[in-house]
Amino acid sequence: MSLEPEINHWGTNPQDPIDAELAALESSLDTLLTRDPAYWRTGQKKDRLKRLEIIQAKHAALKLRVLAVSGDIAEETGARDVSGWMWTELLVDKKVGRSEVKLAAGLAKYELVAAGLAEGVVSPDKARVIVKALEAVEADPEASTENLVLAEKLLVEYATEMTATKLEIIGKRILAEVDPERFEAAEAKALQREEERAQRRTFFTSRANGDGTVDIHARVSNAVGHRLRTILDSLAQPRKLSAEDRGRKAPYDRLLGQAFARVIETYDVDQLPRHGGHATTVFITMSVEDLRNDLGTAALGFDGEQITAAEARRMACNADLIPVVLGTGSEILDFGRSIRLAHPVQHRALRLRDKCCQAEDCDAPAAWTEAHHLKPWSAGGRTDLANMVLLCPSDHRRIHDPNYDHERLPDGRIRFTRRV
Numbered sequence: 441m442s443l444e445p446e447i448n449h450w451g452t453n454p455q456d457p458i459d460a461e462l463a464a465l466e467s468s469l470d471t472l473l474t475r476d477p478a479y480w481r482t483g484q485k486k487d488r489l490k491r492l493e494i495i496q497a498k499h500a501a502l503k504l505r506v507l508a509v510s511g512d513i514a515e516e517t518g519a520r521d522v523s524g525w526m527w528t529e530l531l532v533d534k535k536v537g538r539s540e541v542k543l544a545a546g547l548a549k550y551e552l553v554a555a556g557l558a559e560g561v562v563s564p565d566k567a568r569v570i571v572k573a574l575e576a577v578e579a580d581p582e583a584s585t586e587n588l589v590l591a592e593k594l595l596v597e598y599a600t601e602m603t604a605t606k607l608e609i610i611g612k613r614i615l616a617e618v619d620p621e622r623f624e625a626a627e628a629k630a631l632q633r634e635e636e637r638a639q640r641r642t643f644f645t646s647r648a649n650g651d652g653t654v655d656i657h658a659r660v661s662n663a664v665g666h667r668l669r670t671i672l673d674s675l676a677q678p679r680k681l682s683a684e685d686r687g688r689k690a691p692y693d694r695l696l697g698q699a700f701a702r703v704i705e706t707y708d709v710d711q712l713p714r715h716g717g718h719a720t721t722v723f724i725t726m727s728v729e730d731l732r733n734d735l736g737t738a739a740l741g742f743d744g745e746q747i748t749a750a751e752a753r754r755m756a757c758n759a760d761l762i763p764v765v766l767g768t769g770s771e772i773l774d775f776g777r778s779i780r781l782a783h784p785v786q787h788r789a790l791r792l793r794d795k796c797c798q799a800e801d802c803d804a805p806a807a808w809t810e811a812h813h814l815k816p817w818s819a820g821g822r823t824d825l826a827n828m829v830l831l832c833p834s835d836h837r838r839i840h841d842p843n844y845d846h847e848r849l850p851d852g853r854i855r856f857t858r859r860v
Contacts, residue, residue, distance in 0.1 A: 494560030573611030
């Protein structure tokens with residue numbers, strides 16, 4: 441029995457059932473779009489989102505089936521493939537169109553993946569990941585047809601249990617899953633090649649925005665990226681909790697940025713390479729008047745980049761920098777030394793003594809704090825325990841902020857008040 445609609449003797453079919461079904465689908469969607477989900481119960485939203493996810497997969501399966509047999513469109517239009525027509529007629533970017541055409545061709549080869557997409561148990565993103573993994577298996581000269589069949593079966597099963605990102609990780613080592621005795625050694629070599637390639641592709645660039653900020657763009661290996669994110673998360677979470685306790689909600693990406701800044705500011709400079717016999721340092725140049733003036737400025741490094749005097753004083757508590765204080769006529773009055781920084785032994789003693797951040801309204805643990813000079817080095821303050829107190833990064837920045845006054849309470853805590 442033919443599934444194609446009958447064509448009358450004029451060569452047309454005024455009652456094409458597929459057109460009718462698409463019209464009914466469009467009508468149903470138009471009706472659904474008039475509904476306001478704000479009035480749906482939570483359980484209804486959850487159920488309908490699940491169903492929409494399945495519908496989306498089925499819609500993708502239908503579209504990809506059509507694309508897989510649409511070579512005639514390319515022939516008619518003179519395009520390399522149907523993506524050319526999609527670009528001119530549907531305004532779909534060529535890269536996106538070609539990706540869909542490639543996926544359609546892959547699904548035509550891998551029936552289990554196509555069936556999973558049509559059933560709605562495999563999303564389009566997961567289908568693309570599986571097809572890519574299977575094509576890699578197919579191209580492997582050591583892989584057999586049986587390996588390919590087992591790999592497809594496993595990946596479709598995994599697609600119902602994990603996200604596309606995790607599925608992609610599994611897909612890269614699927615041969616070791618289906619035949620560990622033969623492919624574990626090959627997987628190790630492939631991983632080594634991937635890590636070597638990652639090292640070659642690593643880079644770091646920075647660009648000043650001219651508004652006091654710098655955009656940073658970098659590419660590192662997965663291992664380094666994961667380690668960095670773990671470090672930043674560990675530093676950002678206490679700040680998040682502290683902000684929530686105070687009734688403030690800070691965007692998490694901002695907290696991660698502040699955590700990244702803290703990693704740079706508190707890095708152990710003794711671990712840095714030596715240049716000309718001296719550890720890498722940062723010079724800050726400022727006049728003696730500006731040093732004592734909350735609204736003064738300082739020059740960072742040797743290129744004239746400006747920061748506030750308050751920021752310079754804050755940095756002096758943590759960074760390995762050399763403050764060059766100038767008097768009249770630009771003569772050097774003070775050439776500070778990094779000995780003013782708290783010694784690691786002093787940090788441990790401060791943690792034992794203070795237990796946590798010493799701001800009155802903060803209880804951040806000592807492990808998340810920094811040492812602050814109560815009497816600033818600019819005013820002759822000494823680097824000894826009696827002149828130091830632990831503050832979390834947020835309160836450390838606040839104590840150097842000219843918009844705040846502070847006083848030390850009898851119990852040793854620091855009370856902040858905003859200047860009027």
